[in-house]
Amino acid sequence: MNSKLAIRDLNIHFGDNHAVKNVAMEVAENSVTAIIGPSGCGKSTVLRSINRMHDLTPSARVTGTIMLDDTDIYGRSVDPVTIRRRVGMVFQKPNPFPAMSIYDNVIAGYKLNGVLKKGDADEIVESSLKRVALWDEVKDRLRTGAVELSGGQQQRLCIARTIAVKPEVILMDEPASALDPISTLKIEELIEDLKSKYTIVIVTHNMQQAARVSDVTAFFYIGELVEIGETRKVFTNPEKKQTEDYITGRFG
Numbered sequence: 001m002n003s004k005l006a007i008r009d010l011n012i013h014f015g016d017n018h019a020v021k022n023v024a025m026e027v028a029e030n031s032v033t034a035i036i037g038p039s040g041c042g043k044s045t046v047l048r049s050i051n052r053m054h055d056l057t058p059s060a061r062v063t064g065t066i067m068l069d070d071t072d073i074y075g076r077s078v079d080p081v082t083i084r085r086r087v088g089m090v091f092q093k094p095n096p097f098p099a100m101s102i103y104d105n106v107i108a109g110y111k112l113n114g115v116l117k118k119g120d121a122d123e124i125v126e127s128s129l130k131r132v133a134l135w136d137e138v139k140d141r142l143r144t145g146a147v148e149l150s151g152g153q154q155q156r157l158c159i160a161r162t163i164a165v166k167p168e169v170i171l172m173d174e175p176a177s178a179l180d181p182i183s184t185l186k187i188e189e190l191i192e193d194l195k196s197k198y199t200i201v202i203v204t205h206n207m208q209q210a211a212r213v214s215d216v217t218a219f220f221y222i223g224e225l226v227e228i229g230e231t232r233k234v235f236t237n238p239e240k241k242q243t244e245d246y247i248t249g250r251f252g
């Protein structure tokens, strides 16, 4: 397996709360890994550690190593901004910039980071929107506000904004949980399509979704990684009783 991410001895505290305990896992390049587990087990906390989002939370303390290829994400000389460019994130609630047009939302990452030539911007907007299958729906109204889109379209726009800056890894925190079934299906199809180019880690509460979209599933319980393996195996023949109890709906 060609590892894109290698997590070792990961511990995360919020003050006295030891939220993530001794986690070790690897994520293969161009794969989809689903993180599942009951509410509060640390799924989002692990996900956010992969692009150093906890840097923004004063009470958070992260120890251990997370290797992104050969880069230790928490290495002393590593700039978190560089990491966030390489590791993009999509949130539960679509969060386009409300004052910006569809067009400007797609290239927002460049606007914050410097100048972009008009021709290059046009090309990035078109290719990113095509990649998320939104181009045909919005190509005639690129200058209208992003908030005029439906929730599902907004989420695809946010994914377009994420991929526009050419990340290597995309983290998704319950990206479809605020969407209707048809929009959810579109996001799931998109995930399948995106993995040819990106490495994806997705947190989901929806076990059918985990089973549909992921190659590998990691089951967490009270801050610990209980089991990680090929999704088909985890769902049909888990190694641990806790995993089996969770996926069969006995708790959670």
Ligand SMILES: Nc1ncnc2c1ncn2[C@@H]1O[C@H](COP(=O)(O)OP(=O)(O)OP(=O)(O)O)[C@@H](O)[C@H]1O
Pocket (backbone or CB within 6 Å): 014, 017, 019, 037, 038, 039, 040, 041, 042, 043, 044, 045, 046, 057, 059, 205
């Ligand atoms: N910013 C924060 N400040 C303090 N504690 C936090 C913070 N974020 C998470 N925690 C704590 O870390 C633990 C794990 O939370 P986390 O959100 O990762 O769980 P989760 O599995 O993603 O839950 P859910 O499925 O409900 O979203 C919880 O005890 C939570 O209270």
